[in-house]
Amino acid sequence: MKLIVGLGNPGEQYQFTPHNIGFLAIDLIAKQCKVEVRNRQCRALTARAVIGSEQVLLAKPETFMNLSGLSVRELTTEYEVRPEFDLIVIQDELDFALGTVRIHTRRSSAGHNGIESIIGALGTQDFLRIRIGVAPERKVGDGATYLLAPMRKPELAIVNGMLDTAEEAVKVILKEGPAAAMNRFNRKPDEQ
Numbered sequence: 001m002k003l004i005v006g007l008g009n010p011g012e013q014y015q016f017t018p019h020n021i022g023f024l025a026i027d028l029i030a031k032q033c034k035v036e037v038r039n040r041q042c043r044a045l046t047a048r049a050v051i052g053s054e055q056v057l058l059a060k061p062e063t064f065m066n067l068s069g070l071s072v073r074e075l076t077t078e079y080e081v082r083p084e085f086d087l088i089v090i091q092d093e094l095d096f097a098l099g100t101v102r103i104h105t106r107r108s109s110a111g112h113n114g115i116e117s118i119i120g121a122l123g124t125q126d127f128l129r130i131r132i133g134v135a136p137e138r139k140v141g142d143g144a145t146y147l148l149a150p151m152r153k154p155e156l157a158i159v160n161g162m163l164d165t166a167e168e169a170v171k172v173i174l175k176e177g178p179a180a181a182m183n184r185f186n187r188k189p190d191e192q
Contacts, residue, residue, distance in 0.1 A: 001055050001056070001057055001079045001080075001081060001086065002051075002054050002055070002056045002057070002081075002086050002087075002088065002174060003056070003057050003059060003072075003075055003076065003079060003081045003086055003087050003088070004026065004029065004056055004057070004058050004059065004088045004090070004170060005022070005026075005044075005059045005060075005061065005068075005071075005072055005075070005087070005088070005089045005090070006021075006022030006023045006024070006025050006026030006027075006058075006059070006060050006089075006090045007019075007021075007022035007023070007061070007065060007068055007089065007090065007091045007092070007114040007115075008020035008021070008022050008023030008024075008060060008061075008065065009023075009064050009065050009148075010060075010062045010064065014148065016150050016151050016156065017147060017148050017149060017150055017151065018092050018094075018134035018146065018147045018149075018151060018155075019065060019092055019134075019147040019148055020092075021090070021091070021092040021132045021134060021159065021162070021163075022060075022089070022090040022091050022092065022114075022132075023060050024159070024163055025090045025130070025132070025163050025166045025167065026058050026059070026060050026090065028163045028164070028166075028167050029049070029051075029058060029167050029170060030047050030049065030058055032167060033047075033049035033050070033051065033058075035047040035048065035049045035058070037058055037059075037060055040062075041075075041078070042059075042071055042074035042075045042078055043061060043062055043063050043070055043071040043074060044059040044060055044061045044062055044063075044071045044074075044075060045059070045060045045062060046058060046059045046060075046075075051170065051171060051174050051175075052171065052174050052175040053175075054174045056174070057075070057079060059071070059072075059075055065113055065114040065117075066113045066114065066117055067117055068114040068115075068117045068118055069114075069116075069117035069118040069119070069120055069121025069122065070117070070121060072087075072089075072118045072121060072122065073121040073122060076122065083122050083124055083126060083127040084124065084126040084127060087127040087128065088127075088128045088129075088130065088170065088173060089115070089118060089127060089128070089129045089130070090129075090130045090132065090166055090170075091112060091114060091115060091129055091130070091131055091132065092112075092131075092132055092134045092147065093110075093112070093131040093132060093133050093134060093135075094112075094134055094135055094146075094147065095110060095133075095135065096131060096132075096133025096134070096135060097133050097135050097137075098133055098134055098135060098136060098137065098155060098158050098159075098162075099133060099158050099161070099162060100132075100133030100162075101130065101131070101132055101133070101162055101165045101166055101169060101185055102130075102131045102133075102185065102186050103128065103129070103130055103131070103169055103173070103178065103181050103182045103185050103186060104128075104129050104131060104182075105126065105127065105128045105129065105178065106125055106126045107125060107129070108125060109125075115129070128173065128178055130166050130169050130170070132162050132163075132166055133162070134147070136155070165185070169181050169184075169185050172184060172185070
């Protein structure tokens with residue numbers, strides 16, 4: 001069983017904010033798999049699906065971003081998921097420009113509270129992450145306020161493309177492996 005976790009905050013007011021990119025990605029993957037992420041377990045909304053030949057559990061923690069690790073630890077225990085092989089976390093990344101998608105493993109949290117919580121709860125940073133850039137073109141004052149504010153229409157148009165890329169990255173990871181996915185998706189736009 002592979003565990004694919006999208007990070008975000010529960011609640012309608014956060015639905016289309018930059019900090020909820022992970023939730024939006026899980027929703028898109030679920031839609032493509034024709035499942036609904038609505039089962040409540042281990043402090044998360046979940047759905048089972050099959051991608052390629054892999055059984056996957058899609059999850060959206062209901063613990064709020066800063067406590068995501070509580071849910072992820074419970075899910076990894078319940079499903080005997082080995083983080084270094086079977087966990088994929090989809091997160092927003094304020095250090096990357098809007099439109100950027102990168103795949104990484106064995107990295108620090110880089111100040112992302114949800115990732116920090118997961119690293120603390122699992123006792124390892126050795127898990128795969130799909131980092132989706134949300135940094136705005138315009139200068140914003142407080143990053144935390146920006147992350148929790150609804151995105152504008154032009155930003156949402158870019159986000160739709162990023163979510164498609166993240167969904168494709170998950171498929172490549174599961175079918176061809178993390179190295180192939182990193183090689184394909186971690187290139188600069190002029191290299192692709």
